[in-house]
Amino acid sequence: xxxxxxxxxxxxxxxxxxxxxxxxxxxxxxxxxxxxxxxxxxxxxxxxxxxxxxxxxxxxxxxxxxxxxxxxxxxxxxxxxxxxxxxxxxxxxxxxxxxxxxxxxxxxxxxxxxxxxxxxxxxxxxxxxxxxxxxxxxxxxxxxxxxxxxxxxxxxxxxxxxxxxxxxxxxxxxxxxxxxxxxxxxxxxxxxxxxxxxxxxxxxxxxxxxxxxxxxxxxxxxxxxxxxxxxxxxxxxxxxxxxxxxxxxxxxxxxxxxxxxxxxxxxxxxxxxxxxxxxxxxxxxxxxxxxxxxxxxxxxxxxxxxxxxxxxxxxxxxxxxxxxxxxxxxxxxxxxxxxxxxxxxxxxxxxxxxxxxxxxxxxxxxxxxxxxxxxxxxxxxxxxxxxxxxxxxxxxxxxxxxxxxxxxxxxxxxxxxxxxxxxxxxxxxxxxxxxxxxxxxxxxxxxxxxxxxxxxxxxxxxxxxxxxxxxxxxxxxxxxxxxxxxxxxxxxxxxxxxxxxxxxxxxxxxxxxxxxxxxxxxxxxxxxxxxxxxxxxxxxxxxxxxxxxxxxxxxxxxxxxxxxxxxxxxxxxxxxxxxxxxxxxxxxxxxxxxxxxxxxxxxxxxxxxxxxxxxxxxxxxxxxxxxxxxxxxxx
Numbered sequence: 001x002x003x004x005x006x007x008x009x010x011x012x013x014x015x016x017x018x019x020x021x022x023x024x025x026x027x028x029x030x031x032x033x034x035x036x037x038x039x040x041x042x043x044x045x046x047x048x049x050x051x052x053x054x055x056x057x058x059x060x061x062x063x064x065x066x067x068x069x070x071x072x073x074x075x076x077x078x079x080x081x082x083x084x085x086x087x088x089x090x091x092x093x094x095x096x097x098x099x100x101x102x103x104x105x106x107x108x109x110x111x112x113x114x115x116x117x118x119x120x121x122x123x124x125x126x127x128x129x130x131x132x133x134x135x136x137x138x139x140x141x142x143x144x145x146x147x148x149x150x151x152x153x154x155x156x157x158x159x160x161x162x163x164x165x166x167x168x169x170x171x172x173x174x175x176x177x178x179x180x181x182x183x184x185x186x187x188x189x190x191x192x193x194x195x196x197x198x199x200x201x202x203x204x205x206x207x208x209x210x211x212x213x214x215x216x217x218x219x220x221x222x223x224x225x226x227x228x229x230x231x232x233x234x235x236x237x238x239x240x241x242x243x244x245x246x247x248x249x250x251x252x253x254x255x256x257x258x259x260x261x262x263x264x265x266x267x268x269x270x271x272x273x274x275x276x277x278x279x280x281x282x283x284x285x286x287x288x289x290x291x292x293x294x295x296x297x298x299x300x301x302x303x304x305x306x307x308x309x310x311x312x313x314x315x316x317x318x319x320x321x322x323x324x325x326x327x328x329x330x331x332x333x334x335x336x337x338x339x340x341x342x343x344x345x346x347x348x349x350x351x352x353x354x355x356x357x358x359x360x361x362x363x364x365x366x367x368x369x370x371x372x373x374x375x376x377x378x379x380x381x382x383x384x385x386x387x388x389x390x391x392x393x394x395x396x397x398x399x400x401x402x403x404x405x406x407x408x409x410x411x412x413x414x415x416x417x418x419x420x421x422x423x424x425x426x427x428x429x430x431x432x433x434x435x436x437x438x439x440x441x442x443x444x445x446x447x448x449x450x451x452x453x454x455x456x457x458x459x460x461x462x463x464x465x466x467x468x469x470x471x472x473x474x475x476x477x478x479x480x481x482x483x484x485x486x487x488x489x490x491x492x493x494x495x496x497x498x499x500x501x502x503x504x505x506x507x508x509x510x511x512x513x514x515x516x517x518x519x520x521x522x523x524x525x526x527x528x529x530x531x532x533x534x535x536x537x538x539x540x541x542x543x544x545x546x547x548x549x550x551x552x553x554x555x556x557x558x559x560x561x562x563x564x565x566x567x568x569x570x571x572x573x574x575x576x577x578x579x580x581x582x583x584x585x586x587x588x589x590x591x592x593x594x595x596x597x598x599x600x601x602x603x604x605x606x607x608x609x610x611x612x613x614x615x616x617x618x619x620x621x622x623x624x625x626x627x628x629x630x631x632x633x634x635x
Contacts, residue, residue, distance in 0.1 A: 027525055028533035030541055031518055035204055043203040044516070048523030049509055055085040056412075056513055057201050059223045066230040067191070067303055072173040072183040074194055080165040082157075082198050090157040093128075094207045095148040097121040098193035099171045101179070101214055106145050109471060110214035113176035121196065127166040128154060145211040147199065167196045178370065179214045180377040181300070181384060187235070188307065188330075190369045190384045192300035192377070200414075202514055210416045215475060216467045219414040220297035222512055230288045231303050234279035236271065238309075238328055238365045239301030240381045241293025249287050254280050261311025262324055267340050271309035273331040279305075293381065295512065297409050300379035302367045306330060310340040316351040317358040323347050329368035335387045335394050336368050342398040342437055349433045350403060355425075356500055357507055360410045364402055378404035378426075392441035396434055403429040411507065412514045419467040419475065421517060424483020431484060444488070445620050447481035452623035455482060455570065456545025463540045464517060485623060486539045492573050493535055493592040494528060502527040534596045535571060544569035548622070549629035551601065553615055555608070562588075562604045562615055562632075568625055571595040574602065575618040580610035587618075 027046075031039070038044045042053035065076035084090055101108050103120035120143075126133045131154060135141045141150050157163050171194055173183045181192040193212070200208040200219050208219055229237050247255050254271060261268040271280045281287055293299060311326040325343035329336035343366055351358045361381050369377075370386035376397040377384040383401035388394040406429075408415050408422040415422055431443040454460060459474045463483060467475055491499040506515070506523040521536050538544055547568030554561045564574050576588040588606045595602075617630040624630060 027522065027531050027536075029518075029521060029536050035516060035518060038203050038516075041203065044519060046522055047526045048506070048519055048521070049526075050513060050519075053087075054513065055087070055203065056221060057085050058083050058221050059198055061195075061223055061225045061227070061299070063195060063225070063227045063299075064230075065195075065227065067189065067232075067235075069183070069189060069232065069235070069303070070186045072175060072189065073170055074173060074191060075168075075170040076195060077168045078166070078195060080167070080198060081162050082165060083162045084157045084159055084201075086201060086203070087159050088201075088206075089159065090201065091153055092207070093150045093153060093157075093163075093165075094199040094201075094209055095150075096197045096199050096212065097123075097143070097146055097148055098197075098212050099174075100143070100146045101212055102172070102174055102177070107211075108145070108213045109216075110177070110179055112174070112179075116174040116177040118172045122170045123148075123196065124168040124170070125166070127164075129164050130166075144209070145213070147209055147211065148196070149209070165198070169196055180217075182369070184369060185306075188302075188304040190300070190302045190367055192298070192379050192382075192384070194300070197298075200514070204516070208414070208416065210468050213471075215471050216419060217415040218297065218408055219416045219514075220412070222295045222297055222412060224295065225291075225293045225299045227291050227293075227299060227301075228288050229291070229301055229303070230286055232286050232305070233284055234276075234281060234305040235287070235303050236280060236305070236307065236309065236328075237289040237291075237301055237303045238326075238367065238382070239289070239291045240296060240299045240379060241291045242362055244290035244292055245288075249281050249283070249289065251275075251280060251282055258311060261326065262313055263322060264312055267310050267312045269308070270311045270326070271307075273308055276306060276308070276331070296361075296380040297412060298379055300382050300384075302328065302365075302369075302382070302384070304328070307368075310337075312340045312344045314344040314347040314351070314359070316347060321358070323359050323361070324363035325366075326363065327366045327368070333368055333387065335389075338391065339366050339368075339385070339394065339398055342395045343402060345437050346399040346402045349399075349436045350406070350429060353436070354429050354432055354500070355406055355503055355507060357406065357410075357504065359405065360511070361405060364405065366398060366401070376401040378402075378409075380405070380409045392434070392438045395437040395441060396430060396443060399434060399437060400426050400430045406507070410511045412510075412512065414514060414516075416468055417466040418517055419479040420463050420483035421515075421520070423479040424487060427480045427484035428487040432488070447484055448620060448623050450477065450481040451485045452546065452619060452625055455623065456543070456568070456625060460543070460545075462543055489539065489572060489592050490524075490535060493532075493571075493596075494524075495591075498528060534598070535592070538570045542569060545625045546570040546572040546623045547625040548572065548574065548617055549626070550615060550617060550632045553612075553632045553634055555612055555634060558607060560606055560608050560612060560615075564602045564604055564617075565629075566595055566600050566602070567629075572622045572624075574604060575621050576604065577616050577618050578608060578612055579614040579616075580608070581613045582610065584610065586610075 042051040060081045062079040100120040257270045307328045313322040327340040366383045369384040374386045378401045403426040407425040434441040502524045545568045549565045551563040551565045574590040612634045
């Protein structure tokens with residue numbers, strides 16, 4: 001073969017390769033420069049799959065902790081083995097000290113009670129590979145708002161190597177400022193964000209040094225936990241993971257009920273109010289609860305000597321595998337008496353409907369923290385939920401917090417930057433399925449109304465804006481209703497079958513890893529075999545709002561033609577309510593794809609079943625910024 005011919009082949013091959021790369025990049029969505037580098041390094045790919053060079057670091061935590069409820073103190077010693085799977089030699093380490101949010105003088109996003117101000121996380125010793133590290137010398141280490149940075153390791157951590165870390169510390173659990181956790185009385189605590197934790201080192205930003213200010217939440221690696229928790233006599237412990245010594249701790253009749261709950265389709269009262277009088281544990285002295293969890297992103301626990309315990313289980317796949325869905329709450333808390341059952345229904349619905357992926361963990365415990373207010377908080381295999389005045393509200397918070405099991409826990413989402421990638425999915429799964437738990441529940445209409453009202457106002461930043469920047473009320477709007485409705489509109493555009501196929505592939509590719517928004521976008525493009533940038537751009541990257549208007553209607557020879565104008569830049573479906581002269585109605589629907597060509601007007605043709613009196617846009621199912629142009633009278 002001649003060199004000139006070979007040269008032409010190389011050129012042609014390079015053009016084909018460049019074209020394939022350019023298609024991914026030119027899916028017409030913006031990819032920031034720091035994220036482009038990940039694609040150039042091969043840790044991610046433009047077809048949405050993890051790249052051939054993808055890696056993720058991880059750690060093993062062995063923690064021995066003791067709880068002093070009246071003093072609200074947790075003291076602990078942890079041994080961490082941190083594994084560097086990256087191609088980089090690490091010269092520094094970053095730790096998260098979450099409860100430094102309570103440190104006097106620290107910056108934070110939330111107001112705290114002056115009574116909860118502390119000196120932060122108290123670290124008594126820190127050893128690296130058995131050698132002590134001074135935290136006082138500025139050249140060795142420094143603390144920011146909620147991070148501890150070791151400037152220079154005594155010995156750099158090479159690729160594919162590990163480092164042994166030992167830390168002894170103590171932390172005061174807040175009593176009045178309960179940001180996702182806290183002390184609820186002298187005998188009840190929900191303990192999360194509590195232990196010194198190695199921060200994430202990833203392929204995009206290196207060390208994650210975004211601060212925890214109370215507004216944004218998790219970004220954690222997938223770790224293994226072996227935790228021993230010592231509590232006073234008669235105290236029970238519930239935590240992330242599975243018990244290792246429960247039979248040794250509980251009285252036989254109570255342990256028997258627990259075992260029954262693991263296989264039961266009905267609620268088993270494991271610990272009852274009468275059990276609390278004499279204590280549910282065998283020992284009259286303090287007890288140590290051993291719990292293990294593998295490949296999870298965090299560990300939390302709750303403890304009390306005054307809570308009752310319900311258990312039931314859910315079947316989640318064809319093999320018959322069951323998941324324990326238990327609930328713990330104070331006696332007399334009527335709204336929580338159904339929660340274990342709500343949790344069972346939730347796990348079954350999430351496993352079999354949306355997302356339609358079998359629940360990935362062996363249990364999920366719902367703890368009643370805030371006893372006189374709403375809200376909730378998720379941790380792997382644990383929820384901390386408030387109380388609601390209605391069954392729909394209680395079922396809704398139960399489903400929402402459990403739905404987080406998939407995003408961000410099974411999928412290691414960076415909530416600090418992309419809260420909409422987990423809160424949005426949890427809200428979407430809940431609004432789509434809450435009626436499976438409570439027939440008259442409706443979260444969807446309220447989310448539709450909020451999007452129509454708030455999207456496009458001055459403070460409404462594009463959804464892709466990092467959450468650490470988009471703080472305040474609009475962070476909540478972007479993360480919850482706006483993101484949720486965007487997923488609903490995406491399902492409308494693709495159809496439920498293709499949407500679920502794309503979602504399942506995204507989950508299959510990225511569970512146990514750290515997916516970015518672009519991994520989500522490119523995976524859906526890849527599976528749908530379509531450049532969906534006509535949808536991605538207006539919903540996630542551009543500023544704007546959804547607004548349709550009815551421009552004209554013509555009725556002739558038994559046919560109707562309605563001209564619908566797309567005034568806003570955000571694509572939404574056309575849902576027409578046609579009112580007949582006798583007061584009856586019919587619906588005419590066109591899905592989101594009618595706008596994919598960039599059209600500004602669509603003529604909707606249909607044959608009405610009766611004489612038409614009025615046509616209007618349905619703003620209960622489709623968000624709309626301006627209702628004044630939504631109705632046409634037919635004369």
